[in-house]
Amino acid sequence: MALLPFIVSNNYYIKILIVLGINTIIVLGLNLLMGAAGQVSIGHAAFYGIGAYASAIVTTKYGLSPWFGLAAAVVLGGLVAYAIAMPTLRLKGHYLAMATLGFAEIVHVLFLELRDLTGGTDGLYGLPAITVGGFSFETPLKLYMLVLVFVVLSLVLSLNIVHSRVGRALRAVHGSEIAAASSGVDTAKYKIQVFVLSAVLASIGGSFYAHMAGYVSPESFTLGISITLVTMVVVGGMSNVWGAVIGASTLTVLEEYLKAYDDYNMVIFGGILILAMVFMPQGLVGAGAKLVSVFKRRSVILPDAAGENSAAS
Amino acid sequence: MLNVSDLDVSYGHVRVLKNVNIAVEKGEIVTIIGSNGSGKSTLLRTISGIIRPNSGKIKFGGDTIERVPAEKMVARGMSHVPEGRQLFGALSVLENLQLGAYIRLRSRKESKRQVAEDMQFVFSMFPVLKERENQPAGTLSGGEQQMLAIGRALMSKPKLLLLDEPSMGLAPIIIQKIFATLRELREKGLTLLLVEQDATVALSIADRGYVLQNGEVVMHDTGSNLLNNDEVKAIYFGHRKHAH
Numbered sequence: 054m055a056l057l058p059f060i061v062s063n064n065y066y067i068k069i070l071i072v073l074g075i076n077t078i079i080v081l082g083l084n085l086l087m088g089a090a091g092q093v094s095i096g097h098a099a100f101y102g103i104g105a106y107a108s109a110i111v112t113t114k115y116g117l118s119p120w121f122g123l124a125a126a127v128v129l130g131g132l133v134a135y136a137i138a139m140p141t142l143r144l145k146g147h148y149l150a151m152a153t154l155g156f157a158e159i160v161h162v163l164f165l166e167l168r169d170l171t172g173g174t175d176g177l178y179g180l181p182a183i184t185v186g187g188f189s190f191e192t193p194l195k196l197y198m199l200v201l202v203f204v205v206l207s208l209v210l211s212l213n214i215v216h217s218r219v220g221r222a223l224r225a226v227h228g229s230e231i232a233a234a235s236s237g238v239d240t241a242k243y244k245i246q247v248f249v250l251s252a253v254l255a256s257i258g259g260s261f262y263a264h265m266a267g268y269v270s271p272e273s274f275t276l277g278i279s280i281t282l283v284t285m286v287v288v289g290g291m292s293n294v295w296g297a298v299i300g301a302s303t304l305t306v307l308e309e310y311l312k313a314y315d316d317y318n319m320v321i322f323g324g325i326l327i328l329a330m331v332f333m334p335q336g337l338v339g340a341g342a343k344l345v346s347v348f349k350r351r352s353v354i355l356p357d358a359a360g361e362n363s364a365a366s
Numbered sequence: 367m368l369n370v371s372d373l374d375v376s377y378g379h380v381r382v383l384k385n386v387n388i389a390v391e392k393g394e395i396v397t398i399i400g401s402n403g404s405g406k407s408t409l410l411r412t413i414s415g416i417i418r419p420n421s422g423k424i425k426f427g428g429d430t431i432e433r434v435p436a437e438k439m440v441a442r443g444m445s446h447v448p449e450g451r452q453l454f455g456a457l458s459v460l461e462n463l464q465l466g467a468y469i470r471l472r473s474r475k476e477s478k479r480q481v482a483e484d485m486q487f488v489f490s491m492f493p494v495l496k497e498r499e500n501q502p503a504g505t506l507s508g509g510e511q512q513m514l515a516i517g518r519a520l521m522s523k524p525k526l527l528l529l530d531e532p533s534m535g536l537a538p539i540i541i542q543k544i545f546a547t548l549r550e551l552r553e554k555g556l557t558l559l560l561v562e563q564d565a566t567v568a569l570s571i572a573d574r575g576y577v578l579q580n581g582e583v584v585m586h587d588t589g590s591n592l593l594n595n596d597e598v599k600a601i602y603f604g605h606r607k608h609a610h
Contacts, residue, residue, distance in 0.1 A: 218464075218468070218471055218472065221457070221461055221464060221465055221468075222465070222468065224454060224456065224457055224461075225454050225457070225465050225468075227454075227456070228452075228453065228454030228455055228456060228457060229448075229452040229453070229454060231416060231436075231448050231452055232448055232452035232453065232454065232515075232518075233437075233454075233465070234415075234416065234435070234436040234437045235414060235416070235436055235437075235439075235440070235445065235446040235448060235452075235519075236437075236440060236465050236466055236468045236469075236518065236522065237437050237438075237440035237441060237468045237469035237472075237522065238437055238465070238468055239437045240437070292456065
């Protein structure tokens with residue numbers, strides 16, 4: 054992934070790679086929430102948007118450095134997620150999915166209506182590039198490298214969480230909340246923590262997106278985006294952290310190809326989501342693993358069969 | 367060890383438990399028998415903190431616990447084997463057992479070696495779990511799943527083990543095996559509170575039993591007395607007179 058931009062030198066392709074990286078960061082968080090803890094959010098575009106707007110407001114209205122924008126994105130995204138999670142995650146079942154859906158619509162309306170702060174339908178323009186000391190990540194290639202660092206950090210964090218005692222506790226919540234509580238796992242606390250973490254990752258993604266594009270506007274953070282993110286988690290494979298990477302990569306590229314059929318974009322994505330659920334419940338990662346095991350079994354059987362043949366002759 | 371007094375529990379407007387009083391002494395096996403919907407599982411869930419009572423007191427080892435949430439009860443020495451096993455199906459047998467020891471591994475007061483020793487103990491009780499340690503729990507047979515659910519509960523080193531219908535959906539020979547293990551656990555010093563629909567098998571290992579009907583305790587006696595009680599026989603063993 055680090056070498057890709059040198060192969061595709063065209064800025065257009067590098068921008069797609071940046072979006073791919075940003076999506077990977079967000080989907081890694083959503084993968085922890087959905088895959089490990091079994092909680093569904095169909096409102097993560099809201100946190101993506103909150104991150105983007107936090108960065109945009111801090112840099113364009115107050116003239117602060119983009120790093121403050123990123124920090125504001127993390128803090129605001131985390132706080133809002135905590136406020137949403139406290140009442141909803143204490144409930145059980147599908148209430149979270151419904152609550153996040155409603156929440157995302159409210160946030161979208163706020164982006165449109167708080168004109169003084171958000172610029173309404175026009176959005177906010179003229180975001181500066183991210184800099185470190187005198188070094189500016191202004192070209193797509195440099196920004197890509199920075200995003201890639203965050204992708205790797207998010208990936209390492211996710212892998213560590215999943216394979217730790219906390220990860221086991223999250224998967225226990227997924228398996229059976231009653232049994233998890235009976236084993237001493239504070240189910241509400243873990244659900245809140247993983248929700249906040251996934252929201253913070255989405256906000257970080259939003260901040261990077263805003264600085265890459267140089268502007269933010271409400272249409273980038275709609276229900277459609279939330280569903281696309283969920284589709285990436287499902288298509289990649291929920292039960293595996295690498296599924297997030299594969300799902301985000303595959304669908305970001307696919308989405309780019311589908312840009313030509315703009316209006317049918319959602320139809321195609323919805324279709325993919327349904328097909329993935331029916332035919333690849335374990336996602337691309339699961340389907341790949343199954344394929345590998347089939348090949349392995351064949352390679353074990355084949356020499357045996359050959360042996361029988363030679364014995365017969 | 368456990369004292370439940372005047373316990374009242376409702377789901378909405380429906381009173382599920384009415385004035386329930388039960389006691390469990392250290393080292394006893396006590397069973398609560400009753401038909402479907404009599405409130406047995408609700409009683410067990412209220413004791414282990416999953417459900418909050420409307421009124422009444424629950425004392426465990428001298429502490430008042432009726433407002434203590436389930437996840438805090440484990441640390442106090444109570445472990446609940448829920449109805450229908452409620453295993454973590456996607457996780458391996460080993461991971462299920464590790465989750466049973468969750469609070470012990472979290473507090474780090476105890477070494478991993480102690481936890482590993484207790485896991486060996488569980489494996490010695492149920493050798494089949496050792497054979498299947500890397501298999502997802504969801505792929506085990508019903509009997510093996512029940513063994514794992516009990517093993518998982520034992521991993522928290524409880525003083526009192528609550529069991530909700532361990533015989534559910536199992537073949538008689540497996541039930542015999544599991545109940546023999548429960549008796550063995552009592553001999554090792556564990557106290558057990560057992561909720562069962564299968565009254566014969568429950569009363570045969572219990573020191574004392576309570577009969578729950580429509581949320582009320584209607585009978586209370588030693589296990590053997592209840593086993594020979596005509597009324598209990600008529601209701602719970604299916605030997606109804608008009609059926610002959």
